[in-house]
Amino acid sequence: MSVRIADVAVVGGGIVGAACADAFSADGLSVELIEAGIVGGGASAAGMGHLTVMDDSEAQFALTSFSLRLWKRLETALPAEVEYSRCGTLWVAADDEEMAEVERKRQFYTLRGVTAETLDARQVAEAEPNLRPGLAGGLLVPGDRVIYAPCAAAWLVKRAIAGGARVRTGVRAVSTDASMGAGMVTLSDGGRVSAKHIVDATGAASPDLVRPRKGHLAITDRYAGFVRHQVVELGYLKSAHGHDIESVAFNVQPRATGQVLIGSSRQYGIGDSRVDAHLLARMLRRAVEYMPRIATLSVVRAWTGFRAATPDSLPLIGPSPRNGQVLLATGHEGLGITTSLGTARLLADWVAGRKPPIPIEPYLPTRFPAEVHRG
Amino acid sequence: MVEILVNGKVVRVAPGTTVAAAVLIAGEERFRHSVRGEPRGPLCGMGICFECCVTIDGRPNLRSCQMPCRDGMEVVTAVFNEG
Amino acid sequence: MKDSLAFEIVVVGAGPAGLAAACTASERARSVAIVDDNPAPGGQIWRGEARTPWIERARSSPVQLLTETQVVASPGEPALLAARGDRPVEIRYEKLILATGARERFLPFPGWTRPNVLGAGGLQALVKGGMPIAGKRVIVAGSGPLLLAVAAYLRRQGAKIAMVAEQASRGAVLKFARTVARSPSKLMQTLGLMRDLAGVPYRTGCWPVEAAQGEVKFRRGGRTWSEPCDYLACGFGLVPNTELAALLGCTSQDGFVAVDSRQQTTQPGVYCAGEPTGIGGAGLAIVEGRIAGYSATGRPDEARRLFAERDRGNRFRIKLQEAFRLRPELAALARPETIVCRCEDVSFGRIAEHRGWQAIKMQTRCGMGPCQARICGPAVDFLLGIPADSVRPPIFPVPAGLLAEDL
Numbered sequence: 053m054s055v056r057i058a059d060v061a062v063v064g065g066g067i068v069g070a071a072c073a074d075a076f077s078a079d080g081l082s083v084e085l086i087e088a089g090i091v092g093g094g095a096s097a098a099g100m101g102h103l104t105v106m107d108d109s110e111a112q113f114a115l116t117s118f119s120l121r122l123w124k125r126l127e128t129a130l131p132a133e134v135e136y137s138r139c140g141t142l143w144v145a146a147d148d149e150e151m152a153e154v155e156r157k158r159q160f161y162t163l164r165g166v167t168a169e170t171l172d173a174r175q176v177a178e179a180e181p182n183l184r185p186g187l188a189g190g191l192l193v194p195g196d197r198v199i200y201a202p203c204a205a206a207w208l209v210k211r212a213i214a215g216g217a218r219v220r221t222g223v224r225a226v227s228t229d230a231s232m233g234a235g236m237v238t239l240s241d242g243g244r245v246s247a248k249h250i251v252d253a254t255g256a257a258s259p260d261l262v263r264p265r266k267g268h269l270a271i272t273d274r275y276a277g278f279v280r281h282q283v284v285e286l287g288y289l290k291s292a293h294g295h296d297i298e299s300v301a302f303n304v305q306p307r308a309t310g311q312v313l314i315g316s317s318r319q320y321g322i323g324d325s326r327v328d329a330h331l332l333a334r335m336l337r338r339a340v341e342y343m344p345r346i347a348t349l350s351v352v353r354a355w356t357g358f359r360a361a362t363p364d365s366l367p368l369i370g371p372s373p374r375n376g377q378v379l380l381a382t383g384h385e386g387l388g389i390t391t392s393l394g395t396a397r398l399l400a401d402w403v404a405g406r407k408p409p410i411p412i413e414p415y416l417p418t419r420f421p422a423e424v425h426r427g
Numbered sequence: 428m429v430e431i432l433v434n435g436k437v438v439r440v441a442p443g444t445t446v447a448a449a450v451l452i453a454g455e456e457r458f459r460h461s462v463r464g465e466p467r468g469p470l471c472g473m474g475i476c477f478e479c480c481v482t483i484d485g486r487p488n489l490r491s492c493q494m495p496c497r498d499g500m501e502v503v504t505a506v507f508n509e510g
Numbered sequence: 511m512k513d514s515l516a517f518e519i520v521v522v523g524a525g526p527a528g529l530a531a532a533c534t535a536s537e538r539a540r541s542v543a544i545v546d547d548n549p550a551p552g553g554q555i556w557r558g559e560a561r562t563p564w565i566e567r568a569r570s571s572p573v574q575l576l577t578e579t580q581v582v583a584s585p586g587e588p589a590l591l592a593a594r595g596d597r598p599v600e601i602r603y604e605k606l607i608l609a610t611g612a613r614e615r616f617l618p619f620p621g622w623t624r625p626n627v628l629g630a631g632g633l634q635a636l637v638k639g640g641m642p643i644a645g646k647r648v649i650v651a652g653s654g655p656l657l658l659a660v661a662a663y664l665r666r667q668g669a670k671i672a673m674v675a676e677q678a679s680r681g682a683v684l685k686f687a688r689t690v691a692r693s694p695s696k697l698m699q700t701l702g703l704m705r706d707l708a709g710v711p712y713r714t715g716c717w718p719v720e721a722a723q724g725e726v727k728f729r730r731g732g733r734t735w736s737e738p739c740d741y742l743a744c745g746f747g748l749v750p751n752t753e754l755a756a757l758l759g760c761t762s763q764d765g766f767v768a769v770d771s772r773q774q775t776t777q778p779g780v781y782c783a784g785e786p787t788g789i790g791g792a793g794l795a796i797v798e799g800r801i802a803g804y805s806a807t808g809r810p811d812e813a814r815r816l817f818a819e820r821d822r823g824n825r826f827r828i829k830l831q832e833a834f835r836l837r838p839e840l841a842a843l844a845r846p847e848t849i850v851c852r853c854e855d856v857s858f859g860r861i862a863e864h865r866g867w868q869a870i871k872m873q874t875r876c877g878m879g880p881c882q883a884r885i886c887g888p889a890v891d892f893l894l895g896i897p898a899d900s901v902r903p904p905i906f907p908v909p910a911g912l913l914a915e916d917l
């Protein structure tokens with residue numbers, strides 16, 4: 053088998069790899085994208101596609117808000133099947149303690165130029181009539197968006213191809229070597245790709261420092277208008293971003309189809325992709341607690357996906373401490389659909405030697421000592 | 428006999444009659460609208476195709492071919508239920 | 511709290527295979543249950559008929575009949591989750607026999623989504639449910655012996671059968687008829703039907719190419735013409751219901767559940783009988799059901815005594831398959847704009863852009879609707895040779911509240 057030569061070999065065609073292929077190709081570099089399955093499969097075919105600005109840390113805010121700005125620039129270009137929706141996010145507060153959190157969050161966002169509006173109990177009920185009565189209030193973030201990631205990834209890849217990128221699907225990268233200033237990727241079909249830079253965008257399959265964190269989702273038949281915003285409980289902050297072994301949170305989304313996408317769960321240490329009936333039940337009970345009428349909606353399918361989690365909940369973007377030829381683009385946990393575009397931009401700037409619009413340092417894999425990477 | 432309402436019209440049927448049959452007896456062949464707005468009606472008759480879905484007592488997306496008529500049921504067809 | 515039931519043997523499906531399996535198992539087992547989503551036992555063939563020997567036997571046996579109960583998931587342990595209306599029931603088992611039967615295969619052609627086009631078995635089931643058919647002009651089309659049974663039934667109910675159109679060639683059908691006539695009981699059955707169908711044109715090598723309001727265009731021997739009708743009842747053979755087996759991790763082969771000589775699947779303690787293992791009619795289904803019933807209750811010798819009968823059934827199955835093999839012309843009927851996925855309105859042209867089921871599904875939404883590819887999956891497989899191979903719970907849509915309950 054011959055060796056193909058490219059400036060950049062991107063391994064993994066999920067939303068992150070697709071965004072990277074697009075960004076490098078837009079810079080005029082020759083790109084070879086290698087995907088073991090299909091473009092836009094993997095976690096990207098399992099995730100909710102909520103494009104959201106998050107405030108767990110300054111670094112997380114910087115990457116999510118920057119990425120959301122990049123998504124908004126594509127707004128008019130995205131084809132209909134990407135199901136781009138301007139539904140915004142409604143964070144709901146169950147009690148006074150969570151209302152205090154609403155206020156903190158509102159200030160955080162407002163100070164940084166993100167529109168956020170506090171809703172009282174009545175306004176929350178008006179905004180989402182199917183929420184249970186008696187909630188304390190909520191925070192409306194109207195600028196958040198929702199997309200359908202598999203088609204977004206396919207569209208990014210199509211654009212990369214138009215820019216000259218080559219794409220191979222159904223072929224796995226089995227090893228990467230770096231020697232004499234070039235990287236070499238060996239493929240499962242015996243082929244090889246020699247590239248100056250190798251981007252590891254393999255998501256939860258990445259060998260570097262990520263732990264798979266399993267999630268469940270369920271989708272209903274069509275009930276147009278049942279939910280209007282992505283509605284998330286504020287307790288989400290406590291449960292989902294905690295590091296418990298197993299947690300569920302109320303998180304529902306209106307799909308452009310009229311379907312209701314119901315999330316979500318988080319589990320560590322599970323490699324089995326089967327739906328866990330007990331955890332699914334717990335997740336649905338949580339949803340029914342917040343929106344009692346969800347109990348009557350017909351669920352057509354439940355599935356699972358694996359997020360790539362890191363010890364500090366921030367992604368790994370930049371050279372691998374183990375192999376400088378390899379640029380990591382992984383560890384996006386539950387935000388990779390949002391942060392794919394920002395990730396790709398940071399890496400393209402790094403390779404081009406340009407000053408990035410936001411500092412890359414908080415995401416550099418070298419923030420963890422090399423021993424940690426080796427596990 | 429069992430009496431049900433199909434799109435506001437009273438239909439009297441023998442016990443054991445399915446809602447799908449009652450809808451047809453009412454002279455209605457458009458059970459639901461497809462995503463693109465085409466009229467659809469029952470196909471499989473055995474609960475797998477979901478083409479016979481109607482709204483029964485306010486609950487949308489129910490398979491009429493699998494549902495026996497019960498006195499006082501209110502059936503509404505072709506509710507445009509897409510987003 | 512959901513209800514919880516436990517049995518030594520649980521049979522899913524109360525058609526011929528399931529009834530035979532349950533009755534056989536009940537001779538020995540401490541407790542046997544049959545679970546079926548219909549209001550009465552009988553499956554597709556004996557639907558609504560009170561008096562057939564196996565139904566009578568089941569009714570007078572200790573077998574517990576759980577009707578209007580649909581299995582939707584397998585919560586892990588040797589247990590099934592079923593829906594009874596909006597209520598969940600957990601059904602535990604020591605041994606499980608899957609007898610989930612088959613459904614019709616529908617093929618897309620221009621106009622097949624119109625309300626006046628129904629399944630052949632589909633129209634029969636609807637009429638059994640009270641749909642008025644007397645005086646209606648009906649054409650029955652597609653493939654297989656089911657077409658004749660449906661036409662005869664509809665005629666007894668007062669329908670005017672304008673034509674039965676069989677896509678298989680005259681030669682293939684005649685050869686098959688000679689096979690059938692070799693066994694006396696089958697000959698009787700066929701003659702019975704023939705009397706019912708006296709005067710009805712049975713056209714072989716003939717198939718629908720386009721349906722419109724009030725008429726359907728047919729093709730036969732290079733000629734195309736329109737036939738007026740109120741309904742086109744159309745089915746192209748049967749597709750096995752293998753979703754539950756797939757959910758339980760049983761291996762499939764060429765689209766059918768793989769079983770050993772004792773009807774055991776690749777999952778120990780899980781047996782399968784009837785159409786999911788091969789489309790061979792009620793006779794074969796009954797033998798397989800009995801073998802599964804004997805095997806599941808530790809009676810291999812009794813099971814073995816039925817192997818020869820099963821072999822005969824399998825020979826019949828192969829002849830059936832050969833005679834009614836679908837002709838390739840049928841794959842050319844769908845135009846680029848013809849809908850293939852009816853739940854999501856996905857056209858053939860969009861589907862044909864992709865290779866592989868996952869790409870088709872993720873990129874076009876084909877198979878993502880409430881039928882979860884039960885209708886479009888076999889159609890895509892026939893048109894493009896790509897089987898739909900992704901099963902996730904719930905295998906039938908159920909209210910979220912039902913899945914939310916836990917023990």
Ligand SMILES: Cc1cc2nc3c(=O)[nH]c(=O)nc-3n(C[C@H](O)[C@H](O)[C@H](O)COP(=O)(O)OP(=O)(O)OC[C@H]3O[C@@H](n4cnc5c(N)ncnc54)[C@H](O)[C@@H]3O)c2cc1C
Binds near residue numbers: 086101226
């Ligand atoms: C339940 C759930 C809900 C989520 N909700 C959201 C949300 O609302 N918003 C949001 O922003 N994010 C969300 N996420 C997170 C998001 O889905 C992921 O962060 C994102 O999809 C990661 O994209 P990726 O491209 O890195 O990985 P993936 O999409 O997993 O892609 C990796 C690809 O690499 C390929 N690959 C792996 N190994 C090899 C190899 N050796 N050779 C070739 N190819 C290989 C795989 O086949 C795969 O296609 C959610 C995740 C889950 C699980």
Ligand SMILES: Cc1cc2nc3c(=O)[nH]c(=O)nc-3n(C[C@H](O)[C@H](O)[C@H](O)COP(=O)(O)OP(=O)(O)OC[C@H]3O[C@@H](n4cnc5c(N)ncnc54)[C@H](O)[C@@H]3O)c2cc1C
Binds near residue numbers: 099877899
């Ligand atoms: C925003 C969004 C909306 C969606 N909307 C819908 C929708 O409306 N309808 C819909 O049907 N899907 C929908 N999907 C889900 C999609 O079809 C897949 O179910 C999802 O991508 C997750 O994939 P999966 O794990 O089911 O993978 P699959 O595509 O099913 O592939 C995973 C593999 O796992 C195997 N597998 C499947 N089930 C099991 C099991 N129980 N045990 C063991 N192995 C199994 C399969 O054989 C397959 O090889 C949506 C996805 C997204 C991201």
Ligand code: FES
Binds near residue numbers: 474478490492
């Ligand atoms: S006709 Fe197919 S589900 Fe009712």
